[in-house]
Amino acid sequence: MRLSGRLSAAIEIISDFEARRVPLKTALADWARGARYAGAKDRAWISGLCLDILRNRQSLSAMMGDESPRAAVIACLHFEWAISLDDLQEALCEEPHGAGALTEPERVRLETPNSLDDEPLHVRANFPEWLAPNIERVFGADAVKIMSAFAERADVDLRLNGLKTESEKALSALKSVKAKPIPLLKNTARIEAPSPSEKAPAVTVIPAFNKGWVEVQDLGSQIAAAAAGEVKGAQVLDYCAGGGGKTLALAAMMENTGQLYAYDRDPRRLKPLFHRAKRAGVRNLQIRSPAGDEGLDDLVGKMDVVFVDAPCTGAGTWRRHPDTKWRLTEQQLQRQMQEQDIVLRQAAEFVKPGGRMIWVTCSFLMEENEDRLSEFLSANTDFSFEPVIDGIEASNLLSQEGHGAIKPMITPEGAIRLSPDKLRADGFFIATMRRAS
């Protein structure tokens, strides 16, 4: 496809997304069904453009003084993708797929965009207006800086699996995808975000992935797992295991000693974990599904560590899934908060006296973190906060440089709120609570 057709496709897809508020993936798939002429490269290009538009939707409109999808598409192509005005004009005028020549106001704004200086926070930093009080509450004067980092493209982070091979060997098998070690945490590597119009390299097709040497896992998610600390020989329950990203990281930390249990309320979510664990060489894992007979009753009060990777709004992953920020509603946030209260109460039952509960969300919102935990702690006085950094240090995965990088992200409670402006990691929140002996 030529630029003219790709540009028109992006306008169509963004219009559809905004009319139906479906996941961007759905809008892209629906468009692709009617555009059989589009090849894989076209689809990747158009998808990359739509993601960039949704990352910067409001600031693009404000710069253009025009809220239409068309204005956002041309603004993104010019300001973010550096397509010249002449090339844009040529594509827009091309028959039969061009979307129509630039109007005079469009040309003026592309040449001299409106300043964002006087725009409100949610426009400058590209998030839904209703969330402004929540975001001001958590990030205060740094809100624009931090939220702008949530509108950037994300790298592909990898965890090198010590259960299968040495880090050096895994790294040398990753040369073709140009992965480089992340000096903050041992056993991590990073493939930098590709240029906007290119697809990220497909790690899952390289032999090292299929041999279990490497997992795709954001640095923030790896730091969250490291918070479990020294877990060799321990009894560990991953209570919200889902597809098992954290389970596999915990298993690697345990070096196949002790006993790791993975549970999730939704049995379908656990399904991929069976083959993922096998590929990763995990031998100390019991998957306990609510669809099975075993349940978790025998584990009550017995776990050294209960890891709770709680259901949440996913606000911390807006770099990767910018469509989700425009689809999030106040009602959904309320629902997640209620779920979180339930999960906390349920998971706490499994912590043995003297044991720890690790609370993790991929959300930076205080309503999903500090507020939930303070409510839980006031009703469960046998639990109290413990510094997360102690656990991460005990894991032996953190470098000196990593320690320095994480320190500014420690909250007054000793929890950690990660953000992409500092680590280029997703916005995870991590807290540790110990149960009195």
Ligand SMILES: C[S@@+](CC[C@H](N)C(=O)[O-])C[C@H]1O[C@@H](n2cnc3c(N)ncnc32)[C@H](O)[C@@H]1O
């Ligand atoms: C953030 S996801 C987990 C992601 C997973 N740990 C990973 O690293 O890939 C949260 C999970 O919590 C599960 N969940 C929600 N409520 C639950 C509950 N009351 N008990 C157990 N699991 C629950 C959801 O089904 C979902 O899979």
